[in-house]
Amino acid sequence: GQNIDQPTEMTATEGAIVQxxxxxxxxxxxxxxxxxxxxxxxxxxLSYNVLDGLEEKGRFxxxxxxxxxYSYLLLKELQMKDSAxxxxxxxxDDYKLSFGAGTTVTVRA
Amino acid sequence: xxxxxxxxxxKITETGxxxxxxxxxxxxxxxxxxxxxDLGHGLRLIYYSAAxxxxxxxxxxxxxVVSRSKTENFPLTLESATRxxxxxxxxxxxxxxxxxxxFFGQGTRLTVV
Numbered sequence: 001g002q003n004i005d006q007p008t009e010m011t012a013t014e015g016a017i018v019q020x021x022x023x024x025x026x027x028x029x030x031x032x033x034x035x036x037x038x039x040x041x042x043x044x045x046l047s048y049n050v051l052d053g054l055e056e057k058g059r060f061x062x063x064x065x066x067x068x069x070y071s072y073l074l075l076k077e078l079q080m081k082d083s084a085x086x087x088x089x090x091x092x093d094d095y096k097l098s099f100g101a102g103t104t105v106t107v108r109a
Numbered sequence: 110x111x112x113x114x115x116x117x118x119x120k121i122t123e124t125g126x127x128x129x130x131x132x133x134x135x136x137x138x139x140x141x142x143x144x145x146x147d148l149g150h151g152l153r154l155i156y157y158s159a160a161x162x163x164x165x166x167x168x169x170x171x172x173x174v175v176s177r178s179k180t181e182n183f184p185l186t187l188e189s190a191t192r193x194x195x196x197x198x199x200x201x202x203x204x205x206x207x208x209x210x211x212f213f214g215q216g217t218r219l220t221v222v
Contacts, residue, residue: 033210042199043152045210087151089211095140095159097203097211098168101151 004100006088011106012078020073020086020103028093034062034073035087037102043087047073075105083107111135115200115214122190122221130185130217132200140203141183142211143167143175145196152199158183190221 003025012018024032031050035043049055049064049071061074075082085102092098113134122128132141139160144152144167154167156175164175172194174186183202187194197218203211 031207042213042215044213048208048210050207089152094165095203095205096154096157096165096167097142097201098154099144099152101149 004088004090004098006086006100006103008101009104009106011108014078014080014107014109016078018075018078018105020075020088020105022071022073022088022100024069024071024088024090024100026069026090026092026098029066030091030093030095032062032064032071033089033091033097034060034071035089035099037085037087039084046086078107080107080109113200113202113212113214115198115217118215118217120217120219122219124191124221125189128187128190128219130187130198130200130219132183132185132214134181134183134202134212136202136204136212137180138202138204138212139180140205140211141177142201142203143173143183143185144199144201145169145194146199146216147196155185155198187219190219192221195219195221 006022034046037043047062054063059076064071087102088100116131142157143155158164158177200214201211
């Protein structure tokens, strides 16, 4: 089986930075994904890491350390519309894609 | 319309009935997935498929059946619905290759009474 852990909730102020951590233990590894999900909607893709290091995409960055089984999603210059759940997902060798329970981020004015 | 669509969007059924949730994608993606989402559990994988006629169990397959006779369709059947299967169900698809993200349908909200 596999284990993907992330914090349940985080709160931050508009304009601030928030870092959402994800740790995983899987039998194989073929990439780590971050998704955003607004309440009542489907998840949408944010970022992908398969090699160690930082991937930057505008206000969002994602980091991966394969040796530590660790990733984080960094949200900069927070906006009210960033209030959502953020899901960490790991793809195993056979393309099975499994998700953590998600982190609900609340942005306050 | 291009994309991935689920039907119905909402369904209420009675305990013990059989119900099928439909999923259709127009991209000819190889991989398709079914998840259920419940408060506190996030997205849990029910079944996934690597190609037509190839399916594998995920984390929570009991009480569900899938088939994939055509690449574009991946129906999920609850053989005898139970109240514990009340949930939001998401279908997703992705193509082969590293870095290819999964695209999700809009979800089906199923209530078993």
